Amino acid sequence: MNKNLKFITEPKTVSIVGCPFSGGQRRVGVDKGPIHLVNAGLVDQLKDLGWAVEFNGHHQFEDISAEVDPPIGKLKNPRLVSKVTEAVAQVVGDHTRRRSLPLTLGGDHSLAMGTIAGTLSGYPDACVIWVDAHADINTTETTDSGAWYATYTFLTGNIHGMPLAFLTSLSGSNSLSDTKDSQSVPFSWLDSVHLPPSRLAYIGLRDVDKGEKMILLEHNIAAFSMHEVDRYGIGTVVEMALDRVNPDRSKPIHLSFDVDALDPSVAPSTGTPVRGGLTFREGHYICERLYETGLLVAVDLMEVNPSLKDAADAQQTVAVGCSLVRAALGRSDIN
Numbered sequence: 001m002n003k004n005l006k007f008i009t010e011p012k013t014v015s016i017v018g019c020p021f022s023g024g025q026r027r028v029g030v031d032k033g034p035i036h037l038v039n040a041g042l043v044d045q046l047k048d049l050g051w052a053v054e055f056n057g058h059h060q061f062e063d064i065s066a067e068v069d070p071p072i073g074k075l076k077n078p079r080l081v082s083k084v085t086e087a088v089a090q091v092v093g094d095h096t097r098r099r100s101l102p103l104t105l106g107g108d109h110s111l112a113m114g115t116i117a118g119t120l121s122g123y124p125d126a127c128v129i130w131v132d133a134h135a136d137i138n139t140t141e142t143t144d145s146g147a148w149y150a151t152y153t154f155l156t157g158n159i160h161g162m163p164l165a166f167l168t169s170l171s172g173s174n175s176l177s178d179t180k181d182s183q184s185v186p187f188s189w190l191d192s193v194h195l196p197p198s199r200l201a202y203i204g205l206r207d208v209d210k211g212e213k214m215i216l217l218e219h220n221i222a223a224f225s226m227h228e229v230d231r232y233g234i235g236t237v238v239e240m241a242l243d244r245v246n247p248d249r250s251k252p253i254h255l256s257f258d259v260d261a262l263d264p265s266v267a268p269s270t271g272t273p274v275r276g277g278l279t280f281r282e283g284h285y286i287c288e289r290l291y292e293t294g295l296l297v298a299v300d301l302m303e304v305n306p307s308l309k310d311a312a313d314a315q316q317t318v319a320v321g322c323s324l325v326r327a328a329l330g331r332s333d334i335n
C-alpha cells in the first residue's frame with residue numbers, strides 16, 4: 001500500500017483516461033479539453049511528482065455511434081451519452097479494481113456517470129466531493145427548470161446537467177422507456193448503480209436550478225455554495241463537507257472537479273461560466289486537502305473547453321487545469 005494514499009498500491013500509478021467527448025451539452029470544443037491538457041505536459045508533471053503514469057492515448061469511443069439519436073423526452077443525445085459513459089465506467093472500473101488511480105480528463109461532465117459508476121464498482125462505499133458551480137442533478141423531469149439560464153442554452157435537456165440524478169437513482173432508464181426491451185433503453189446499465197445522496201457533497205455551487213434546489217433540500221444533500229465559502233473560509237468548508245460524507249475520514253473519496261467551479265477570471269474557457277466563483281487558491285486548497293486525507297481513489301477534471309474565448313484564455317484555463325490535477329496528486333509548495 002502507498003504511504004500517502006491508503007487505497008492505492010505501490011508503485012503508485014495514475015491511469016489517465018482521456019475522454020474527448022462533448023455529447024452531454026451543446027457547445028463545440030469541450031472534446032478538445034483532454035488533448036490540450038495532455039499536450040501541456042501533464043504526463044511528465046505527474047511523473048515528476050513520483051507517479052507511474054499510464055496513458056495509452058485518448059479514448060476515441062470509435063465503436064460508439066448513435067446516428068439515429070433523437071431526444072427522448074427532454075434529453076438530448078441520450079443513446080450516445082449512455083454508450084460513452086458505459087464505456088468510461090468499464091475503463092475506470094478496471095483501473096479502480098487494480099488499485100491504480102484513474103484520472104479522467106473531460107470532456108463534459110456527463111462523463112461522471114461513467115467515472116463514478118466505475119469508482120463504485122471498485123469501492124462500493126466511496127463518497128463523492130463534487131466541485132462545481134452547478135449541481136448537475138437535474139432529473140429527466142426538472143432539466144428545463146433553470147428558467148433564466150435555459151433561455152440561452154436551448155431549454156437545456158443537456159445531460160451534463162444531470163449525471164448525479166442518474167447516479168443517485170433519482171432518474172433511471174424507466175423514465176426513458178417506451179419499450180419493453182429494457183436492454184436497449186439508454187442508461188439501463190446504470191440502474192444497478194447507486195450513490196446514496198448521503199455520500200455526495202458539493203463545494204462551489206452558485207447556479208442551481210429551481211428543481212435542483214428542491215432535490216438538494218428533499219434529500220438533505222451536503223451542499224456548500226459560495227455563500228458558505230465566503231462565510232466560513234475554504235478550509236472549514238472542506239472539513240464540513242468531509243464531516244457530512246466521510247465523518248471518520250475512512251471511506252474512499254472520488255473528486256469530481258468541474259473547472260467552472262473556479263471564477264471565470266481564473267478559468268475562462270468553459271461552456272457554462274458563472275461569476276463569483278472559487279479563487280485559484282480555493283480551488284487548489286480543495287485538491288491539496290483531499291490528497292492529504294490519504295483517501296483519494298479517483299479524480300475527474302471536466303469542462304475545459306479550449307475553443308471558447310481567445311488563445312490566451314484557453315492556455316490559462318488548461319494551465320490551471322493541470323495545476324489542479326497536480327495539487328490533487330500530491331504537489332506541495334514546500335516539500
Ligand SMILES: NC(=[NH2+])NCCC[C@H](N)C(=O)O
Pocket residue numbers: 108109110134136138143146149153156157158160161162207209258260271272303
Ligand atoms: N456540467 C455543467 N457545466 N453543467 C451545467 C448545467 C447547467 C444547467 N443546470 C442544466 O441543467 O443544463
